[in-house]
Every structure is written in C-alpha cells, then in structure tokens.
Amino acid sequence: TQLLEQSPQFLSIQEGENLTVYCNSSSVFSSLQWYRQEPGEGPVLLVTVVTGGEVKKLKRLTFQFGDARKDSSLHITAAQPGDTGLYLCAGFAGGVNDMRFGAGTRLTVKP
Amino acid sequence: EAGVAQSPRYKIIEKRQSVAFWCNPISGHATLYWYQQILGQGPKLLIQFQNNGVVDDSQLPKDRFSAERLKGVDSTLKIQPAKLEDSAVYLCASSPLNGANYGYTFGSGTRLTVV
Numbered sequence: 745t746q747l748l749e750q751s752p753q754f755l756s757i758q759e760g761e762n763l764t765v766y767c768n769s770s771s772v773f774s775s776l777q778w779y780r781q782e783p784g785e786g787p788v789l790l791v792t793v794v795t796g797g798e799v800k801k802l803k804r805l806t807f808q809f810g811d812a813r814k815d816s817s818l819h820i821t822a823a824q825p826g827d828t829g830l831y832l833c834a835g836f837a838g839g840v841n842d843m844r845f846g847a848g849t850r851l852t853v854k855p
Numbered sequence: 856e857a858g859v860a861q862s863p864r865y866k867i868i869e870k871r872q873s874v875a876f877w878c879n880p881i882s883g884h885a886t887l888y889w890y891q892q893i894l895g896q897g898p899k900l901l902i903q904f905q906n907n908g909v910v911d912d913s914q915l916p917k918d919r920f921s922a923e924r925l926k927g928v929d930s931t932l933k934i935q936p937a938k939l940e941d942s943a944v945y946l947c948a949s950s951p952l953n954g955a956n957y958g959y960t961f962g963s964g965t966r967l968t969v970v
Contacts, residue, residue, distance in 0.1 A: 775955045785964070786859070786961025786964050789959065792958055844900070845897035
C-alpha cells in the first residue's frame with residue numbers, strides 16, 4: 745500500500761493544454777516535495793512545500809499544499825514537450841529525513 | 856557543484872550472482888540514501904546513512920542486501936545472491952542534515968537486470 749497515492753497514473757496531452765496531477769494521503773506531512781524524473785536519470789527536485797494552504801509557482805508550474813497537509817497538486821499551464829517525464833511527489837511524515845515517494849504520474853506532451 | 860556520482864550505469868548478471876554498486880555523494884552532505892525503483896513504481900528507500908551510521912534500514916532485505924558508508928563519504932550497496940525480482944534501478948541520493956527543507960540530490964542510478 746502506497747503512503748502517497750498519485751493520480752492519474754498516466755497522462756497524454758497535446759502541446760498547449762493545461763493539466764493537473766494529484767498527490768493524496770491519509771497521513772499528515774510536515775513537508776512535501778515534487779520531483780521530475782526523465783528516462784535514464786534520477787529525480788530532480790522541483791519544489792518543497794511546508795505550510796498548509798501554501799501555493800508556489802515555478803514559471804508555468806503551480807504547486808499547492810492542502811490546508812490539512814495531507815494532499816498536494818501540481819498544475820501545468822500551456823504544457824510543452826519538454827515537460828514530458830515522471831512526476832513524483834514525496835512526503836516527510838516522520839523524521840526530517842524520512843521521505844516516502846508516490847508511484848508517480850507519467851506525463852507525455854505531444855507536439 | 857558536482858552532483859551525486861554512481862557507477863556502473865548498467866549491469867546485467869545472472870541470478871544467484873553477486874553485484875556491487877558505488878555512490879559518491881555531494882561533498883559535505885551528511886545524509887546518504889539508497890533507493891530501489893522498480894519499473895513503473897516510485898523509488899523505495901532501502902537504507903539511510905547519517906555520516907557513517909545507519910539511520911534506517913527497515914526496508915533493506917538483509918538476507919541478501921548489504922550497504923556500508925566508510926568514513927562517512929562514499930557508499931557501496933551489495934546484493935548477494937541476486938534474484939530476478941531485484942531487477943530495478945538503484946538510486947543513490949544525498950542531502951544536508953535537513954533534507955525536508957533542502958531536498959535530495961539524486962544520482963543517475965544503476966540499472967540492474969538479473970537474468
């Protein structure tokens with residue numbers, strides 16, 4: 745059983761479309777991170793959210809941490825082929841270095 | 856700054872053979888992690904070191920997996936004997952003491968295929 749459930753598992757869209765992916769749990773997290781992983785590479789940190797209700801923007805990416813710190817979302821505006829990859833959320837539920845990953849959302853953006 | 860270095864990038868072995876992976880973390884990072892990522896899944900923590908001490912190895916299959924971090928810097932992960940289900944990407948990551956705020960830096964991983 746995954747501590748963090750991500751949805752959808754797969755997403756294929758056309759360039760220019762908007763999309764939202766979700767990360768949900770029944771556990772409360774002290775902080776949550778989003779990573780992007782490209783084939784043959786390790787995950788790369790996109791953002792860390794710490795405060796319930798927090799919203800962070802990174803160019804066309806908007807990250808939100810739920811008020812209860814149990815869920816998070818990632819919204820991409822005007823997706824580009826370069827956004828293609830596996831998007832992983834990871835939460836810290838225990839100690840400061842006790843991070844658990846979700847299974848990820850595999851995004852494909854077609855030109 | 857140099858990233859997390861891992862070697863080899865790829866390894867193919869037969870079941871029941873042994874294999875070892877090496878990781879050099881970012882200089883100054885106190886915490887080092889080994890993750891296993893099976894195809895289609897998110898990374899699963901195998902073991903976490905802080906300096907040269909083990910913090911968490913609860914998900915490490917200790918009957919066949921072992922890891923060490925000598926002198927609190929480089930680390931090796933060994934599998935002996937390997938099983939078919941060990942086929943996966945093995946990722947090494949490092950972080951400062953407070954990884955929750957600063958995030959983890961991952962290496963490119965070692966893709967292991969057990970045949």
